[in-house]
């Protein structure tokens with residue numbers, strides 16, 4: 001059985017962007033999963 005991409009990334013100890021798979025820097029004030037690149041893409 002295949003895990004969904006979201007489940008897969010959630011199981012990783014390091015925070016990883018579910019959009020592109022890049023590692024995401026932990027930011028204390030940020031609850032967002034995506035990396036800066038994907039976030040800026042969404043806001044446009």
Ligand SMILES: [Zn+2]
Nearest residue numbers: 017020035038
């Ligand atoms: Zn990303």
